[in-house]
Amino acid sequence: DVVMTQSPESLGVSLGARATINCQSSQTLLYSSNNKNCIAWYQQKPGQPPRLLIYWAFTREAGVPDRFSGGGSGTDFTLTISSLQAEDVAVYYCQQYCTTWWTFGQGTKVEIK
Amino acid sequence: EVQLVESGGDLVQPGGSLRVSCAASGFTFSNSWMHWVRQGPAQGPAWVSRINGDGSVTNYADSVRGRFTISRDNAKNTLYLQMNDLRAEDTAVYYCTTWGVSGTGSHVWGQGTQVTVSS
Numbered sequence: 001d002v003v004m005t006q007s008p009e010s011l012g013v014s015l016g017a018r019a020t021i022n023c024q025s026s027q028t029l030l031y032s033s034n035n036k037n038c039i040a041w042y043q044q045k046p047g048q049p050p051r052l053l054i055y056w057a058f059t060r061e062a063g064v065p066d067r068f069s070g071g072g073s074g075t076d077f078t079l080t081i082s083s084l085q086a087e088d089v090a091v092y093y094c095q096q097y098c099t100t101w102w103t104f105g106q107g108t109k110v111e112i113k
Numbered sequence: 114e115v116q117l118v119e120s121g122g123d124l125v126q127p128g129g130s131l132r133v134s135c136a137a138s139g140f141t142f143s144n145s146w147m148h149w150v151r152q153g154p155a156q157g158p159a160w161v162s163r164i165n166g167d168g169s170v171t172n173y174a175d176s177v178r179g180r181f182t183i184s185r186d187n188a189k190n191t192l193y194l195q196m197n198d199l200r201a202e203d204t205a206v207y208y209c210t211t212w213g214v215s216g217t218g219s220h221v222w223g224q225g226t227q228v229t230v231s232s
Contacts, residue, residue, distance in 0.1 A: 055218050
């Protein structure tokens with residue numbers, strides 16, 4: 001299976017400051033049809049399903065604020081929140097969907113410092 | 114609007130069986146791979162199973178192979194997960210999900226259905 005290693009486990013950030021979450025895959029993940037990285041990022045709040053933020057590593061889902069951005073290449077990817085807002089307190093997960101068995105990172109809990 | 118709605122979750126005794134369903138709308142269901150993902154208490158999501166558009170190809174996570182069966186009824190636009198020999202570790206919210214159905218590569222998840230295995 002492809003292992004997705006996410007860091008840090010938790011992150012305390014001041015309101016308005018930048019938050020960066022890292023995700024490393026155990027192998028390069030490229031979708032054969034379009035040569036894009038099959039990496040997605042999700043936000044999850046208690047009692048809610050995961051909310052898609054980013055797919056194809058960089059593409060922001062419709063309706064997602066532009067303070068959220070995805071980056072990276074190869075096996076190293078990032079989710080950046082450029083200016084943390086109170087409503088961004090949540091757990092964030094990376095996911096690879098290139099292989100038959102999708103795998104997810106362990107999650108990063110983002111809190112206000 | 115693309116929508117997935119799960120149902121059928123319940124409290125089940127260890128060793129019991131349960132079938133959960135996912136009603137799909139807003140896209141061509143019969144052309145789409147469909148997946149089940151589950152999330153246990155205080156855990157991250159974990160992929161469970163997938164099925165292709167006509168139901169001829171299925172795949173399972175090692176933890177459920179031989180106990181769970183994924184299937185679909187394209188006439189009813191509905192996805193199923195039959196779960197047998199349930200264990201405490203199968204306790205989770207079960208989500209159905211798909212991607213790429215709107216042509217952009219976006220992913221769609223349902224709200225989930227709770228399955229609890231306990232005596």
